[in-house]
Amino acid sequence: MELNFLDLFQGINTLVQGFSTDPKIAFGRVFLMALGMLLLYLGRKGVLEALLMIPMGLGMATVNAGVMFFSAYDPATGINVVASQTQPLAGTLFIAPLAQDTDALMNILQIDWLQPIYTFMFSNGLIACLVFMGIGALLDVGFVMARPFQSMIIALFGELGTVMVFPLAVAMGLNPGQAAAVATIGGADGPMVLFTSLQLARELFVPITVVAYLYLGLTYGGYPYLIKLMIPEKLRALPMPMEKTRAITSNEKLVFAVVACVLLSLLFPVASPLLLSLFLGVVIRESNLPNFHELLSNTMLYGATFFLGLMLGVLCEAGTILNPVVLKLLVLGILALLISGIGGILGGYAMYYWSGKKYNPVIGIAAVSCVPTCAKVAQKSVGPGVIVLPHALGVSISGVITSAIFAATLIAFLLPMMQRG
Structure with missing residues (x-):
């Protein structure tokens, strides 16, 4: 069994693969990570509203860094699909805001750690x-x-x-x-x-x-x-x-x-x-x-x-x-x-x-x-x-x-x- 070195570091792996499969998203991730850190810095310096910008900036940088591969679970919709071997699904363990199916939502509530706050406090x-x-x-x-x-x-x-x-x-x-x-x-x-x-x-x-x-x-x-x-x-x-x-x-x-x-x-x-x-x-x-x-x-x-x-x-x-x-x-x-x-x-x-x-x-x-x-x-x-x-x-x-x-x-x-x- 061969193990690709990048398989150990999925955030980097998804980014590297993204530059070849979907460069727009890959460059977007890099930009949003940099933007998030900039917002955090400006909030810390008092240029922007610190209470809002510090958690927002860190969250923005982190969510675009922490992208991983899923074999059959689509985190965007909460639906189980057959993932392609050549182009596996990518997602995070934070939030799936687009989920509509009730069974999928119940699965997401058990998987994504901020989903309960989003579902029961934010989206309503x-x-x-x-x-x-x-x-x-x-x-x-x-x-x-x-x-x-x-x-x-x-x-x-x-x-x-x-x-x-x-x-x-x-x-x-x-x-x-x-x-x-x-x-x-x-x-x-x-x-x-x-x-x-x-x-x-x-x-x-x-x-x-x-x-x-x-x-x-x-x-x-x-x-x-x-x-x-x-x-x-x-x-x-x-x-x-x-x-x-x-x-x-x-x-x-x-x-x-x-x-x-x-x-x-x-x-x-x-x-x-x-x-x-x-x-x-x-x-x-x-x-x-x-x-x-x-x-x-x-x-x-x-x-x-x-x-x-x-x-x-x-x-x-x-x-x-x-x-x-x-x-x-x-x-x-x-x-x-x-x-x-x-x-x-x-x-x-x-x-x-x-x-x-x-x-x-x-x-x-x-x-x-x-x-x-x-x-x-x-x-x-x-x-x-x-x-x-x-x-x-x-x-x-x-x-x-x-x-x-x-x-x-x-x-x-x-x-x-x-x-x-």
Whole structure:
């Protein structure tokens, strides 16, 4: 019996054979391993969001390295097939996201170690709800209540990417459901993108979600350059006007959260799981329940975000990411976030002129909700001694609400048409 030296090291063997049988996938694996390590490094350096990018980067690098041969089991579909002797099946022991057959899924749950998390938390949107609960527990809705008009107007400008990319995606050949799902990346609300793609584009759920979170992580490094490009230094150094605002009590915030949750669920029931999750976190924060607040804002939020990043990383297999339609998603996703960023800054300018040139337009970038990342970007982009964070947080929280409204409207409008068609 002869044993090829490479048979001992299957990850290398699958890569070597891949260069002769499918060079695109082989080069893709090498690129994604390098990209994963780069994301990890940028997360470690604080250039990108560390909590998301460190597990995502390591998972991306590892899943493309740990490819092995299977003799009869196809890890992509979970189906037993007769493998060719000359071209054995290749796969990993992480996740099989495309499995549909119930018997195959039960086999996968016993084999792939992250499959239970994917099946019972990721592919049904539960992990997005857990993240929203944690975010809600950190949100102070008093920032919105103090300036509801200004915050919501600017937040609407931040949805420009969603509005403009939807028809563009249809023109590029995506069906309306797929176009709507990728367009919601413009709202910069990861859980909302995950939820929308589950409803409208299940066949592209994995790549759309991966692209969305990958780009959301990049906003922290990219938006400061957009701000410098569109807003001159003189305006970035503009101090905010003194305002007479009264202290908003916890009871008032509690009432706001309850009314907003019920009213928005009444109007947009398709988004009610995420709305309930968000406002439940707010209610816990304002109800003086320290143990529950600690659970949601720390344990649940950081745990769910960590596993979300890890899941996204291991979903970045070369075979999935190199699907030709993913190139369209990459282009459309970055366009959606770019246009939304431009729209948010235009909203900041609108408020600047409306206020008699007293409002710092940098606050507009926070309209691309991505709580609290874009609010932090706004604060870091202004001149020394200028405080815009309270206003930016109000805009950012409003952006969460407007992104939910836009996503729910698209789902409510398109889902019945897709089911009839």
